[in-house]
Amino acid sequence: MSTRYYPLYQKGNPQLRIFLPNFWMKLVKPQFNNPPNIVEFHCSMQMTRLDIKNYLEKIYKIPIIKVNTRIKLGKFRRNELNTVIKDEDIKVAYAHLPRFESFEFPNMFAEQRANKVKDKQTEKEVSEPLKKKIEEHNKYKAGLPLWFQ
Amino acid sequence: MNSYKVNSRLLSRFNSLISQTQRYLSAPAEVEIDESDKKLFESYIKPKVEKIEEDDVKFPPIIDNSEIGKEQRKRQRWFDKIRQLGIVEEKIFELNMPKYYGWKINKIEEGVLPYDPLPQAQYITRTHLANTVNLPKYYDSVLSAEELNSLVEKIKNQVKDALVFEFYYRNRDHEYNSEQLNDKCFMDNVLAKNVSQQINSILISNLCPTNVHLIDTQIDIEPRIEAFWAFGGLEQPEKYKKFNQFCNPRIHRRYPERLNQYMKYIGKPILHLRHNLPLKEIISLKDSEDEKLDIPINKFDLRKMGYFQSRERATIIPGFWPGDYSEFGFLSYHSIGHLKNRPEQFNDNVDAIIAQAIFGSYSWLYTQACYQGFSTFQDPTYPLVNQMILTNGQLWNFCVYQLNTTTMHQDCIQTNPRKNICWVTDSMKLFDRIENGEVKGFNEDVLRNLIKFYANVPQIKEGVNMKPYLEKEKLIANIEDSERRIWLEEQYKHLLSNRPRHKLPPEQYHYQWIYVRKFNHFLPWYRKSPYDKGINVYNRKLDDHTPKYIPRCLRTNRKLKWGKTFYPEIEKKTPKLTKNPIFTLW
Numbered sequence: 001m002s003t004r005y006y007p008l009y010q011k012g013n014p015q016l017r018i019f020l021p022n023f024w025m026k027l028v029k030p031q032f033n034n035p036p037n038i039v040e041f042h043c044s045m046q047m048t049r050l051d052i053k054n055y056l057e058k059i060y061k062i063p064i065i066k067v068n069t070r071i072k073l074g075k076f077r078r079n080e081l082n083t084v085i086k087d088e089d090i091k092v093a094y095a096h097l098p099r100f101e102s103f104e105f106p107n108m109f110a111e112q113r114a115n116k117v118k119d120k121q122t123e124k125e126v127s128e129p130l131k132k133k134i135e136e137h138n139k140y141k142a143g144l145p146l147w148f149q
Numbered sequence: 150m151n152s153y154k155v156n157s158r159l160l161s162r163f164n165s166l167i168s169q170t171q172r173y174l175s176a177p178a179e180v181e182i183d184e185s186d187k188k189l190f191e192s193y194i195k196p197k198v199e200k201i202e203e204d205d206v207k208f209p210p211i212i213d214n215s216e217i218g219k220e221q222r223k224r225q226r227w228f229d230k231i232r233q234l235g236i237v238e239e240k241i242f243e244l245n246m247p248k249y250y251g252w253k254i255n256k257i258e259e260g261v262l263p264y265d266p267l268p269q270a271q272y273i274t275r276t277h278l279a280n281t282v283n284l285p286k287y288y289d290s291v292l293s294a295e296e297l298n299s300l301v302e303k304i305k306n307q308v309k310d311a312l313v314f315e316f317y318y319r320n321r322d323h324e325y326n327s328e329q330l331n332d333k334c335f336m337d338n339v340l341a342k343n344v345s346q347q348i349n350s351i352l353i354s355n356l357c358p359t360n361v362h363l364i365d366t367q368i369d370i371e372p373r374i375e376a377f378w379a380f381g382g383l384e385q386p387e388k389y390k391k392f393n394q395f396c397n398p399r400i401h402r403r404y405p406e407r408l409n410q411y412m413k414y415i416g417k418p419i420l421h422l423r424h425n426l427p428l429k430e431i432i433s434l435k436d437s438e439d440e441k442l443d444i445p446i447n448k449f450d451l452r453k454m455g456y457f458q459s460r461e462r463a464t465i466i467p468g469f470w471p472g473d474y475s476e477f478g479f480l481s482y483h484s485i486g487h488l489k490n491r492p493e494q495f496n497d498n499v500d501a502i503i504a505q506a507i508f509g510s511y512s513w514l515y516t517q518a519c520y521q522g523f524s525t526f527q528d529p530t531y532p533l534v535n536q537m538i539l540t541n542g543q544l545w546n547f548c549v550y551q552l553n554t555t556t557m558h559q560d561c562i563q564t565n566p567r568k569n570i571c572w573v574t575d576s577m578k579l580f581d582r583i584e585n586g587e588v589k590g591f592n593e594d595v596l597r598n599l600i601k602f603y604a605n606v607p608q609i610k611e612g613v614n615m616k617p618y619l620e621k622e623k624l625i626a627n628i629e630d631s632e633r634r635i636w637l638e639e640q641y642k643h644l645l646s647n648r649p650r651h652k653l654p655p656e657q658y659h660y661q662w663i664y665v666r667k668f669n670h671f672l673p674w675y676r677k678s679p680y681d682k683g684i685n686v687y688n689r690k691l692d693d694h695t696p697k698y699i700p701r702c703l704r705t706n707r708k709l710k711w712g713k714t715f716y717p718e719i720e721k722k723t724p725k726l727t728k729n730p731i732f733t734l735w
Binding site: 032033034035038063064065066068076078084096099 | 264265384387449453454455492494495497663664667668670
């Protein structure tokens, strides 16, 4: 269901519009060390516990025992103009699966992180001999301005 | 080897001394040396010490002087104080002393169990679940088979009549309103209460001639039962975890991994039977230290499982005040009507009943042990046993529980080998249905188990000091000093009434938290509240208050402006006169 209205057709408008529903849920990495059968979500502020349960059961066919929700306070901080402002609140939902099932949040960027580490190593391998050369060159020129080097 | 540069000029000063010592060492007997020199040498050279046998030597204990060690000794001093206090009420009073506004406790209420409560319940109370579905073997020897059968046939018809009356003939329309009559959970509790009272009276009246001990039992209807204990096996709270992560270890002390969490149980039993003697133990204390008795580990914070926290006093009540003659549990009836309120998808009613049995019987036995002078910080020296019945009138569960330990605080959770043990039967149906005033499918095994419970005779524990940690006085009522007795009695009853303080703790409003504390918008003289000074309000001690003011007309001595206080102390000091007492007042 969407609360946006469908505008009157006028020339040049697209023939079909698709409005996505107001309800959304985001699977997140758990903030605290939770039991393995609890899955953590961020969801839209209008959703109730029953909505969340129906959303997961009807669309994704996940068996759900119960749902707890809480509203996480947004952060207070100073913006660029040095005034105190507050970020938006977030609704956090904890969905309980049956007790013998478990869910682990996937480590999605493992390869990319490994590649980053590799890149850094290769950079070092290239740059270190150059650095050594420069150091040796400047060994007896301590305090000499760059222009003379 | 390390080589050192020697200052030759300095060395030359000692040349004569060195040469002399070398001579003395190489041939001490032959060379003649002056006595004045001898003393000098002896101060340099170690004298030969005679070897002493190891048994004679008594070294002082090596004290751990690290921050953690100091904290632990501080805690140990408090435990020792509780042990040395000689009066039951004072021990419970002392548990309340560190907190003026009460402890922050995890609240466990009977009939309000979360999803999948069993592993947590076992871990918190340190209980092992026996594998058997039946009662322990000890109950086979309580009565012979012939006696049992004759008793069953004698009682059977009376029980049937009671069941028919409660389930079929009794009209409850005028007793409760329509909302209550339609509430399945409420009506189950009502039936459980009525049926168990009827069956209790039938069994006692029929068994009394053969079992004399039943004459001495006392019956409590819906007694008040509350228990408070410390548990150190849970994970570090998130607040402390975050602090440890970001604190500067040079300035701040890190929190230890294990911290005490405080549990409070509030029970609603239907019936209690008590006796002046304890029941016979089923397993000895040494057997309870066996490593084969396993306990599931569930270290998660109780709030993650579905319990709630609140700030309350440490109350310990087993349904009667200290000083009662019959102070050991014999039997307890509990209702399982709350299962009707459990959602269908939970599908864990069997576990919920066992968890209810574990919490209920552990906390009743633990509170009884507290009245014998033990506490969460001192283990009982002998086991205590309880028999428990969980019912809704039709379904019957029988549970036997043996209490071996009560200590599970942060210092001893890993070293304590003892475990409590629980035996639970499967739920049995007393009857299938009732039609036209007749009971159909009556199950006699339920009656047999019931009779076995009632025929279990409490016995004297020979050669056991029942109250090793109590003095001769034992109770407040036996104190001779009337002023102290009256003050302690009033304060103790007030503490256990669980009322909040007359003046609520100072509050920090949200605007203060944002603009005063976080972003410092206010000038320093606005920062007056204890929160701005960095004081934790809830760490205020119980005796941190002005004593009672005595008006001038009531004073015996003109200078005695403030009334006396008698907070529990090991050395009974005479209270000092203070002209201007300084206390934290905000």
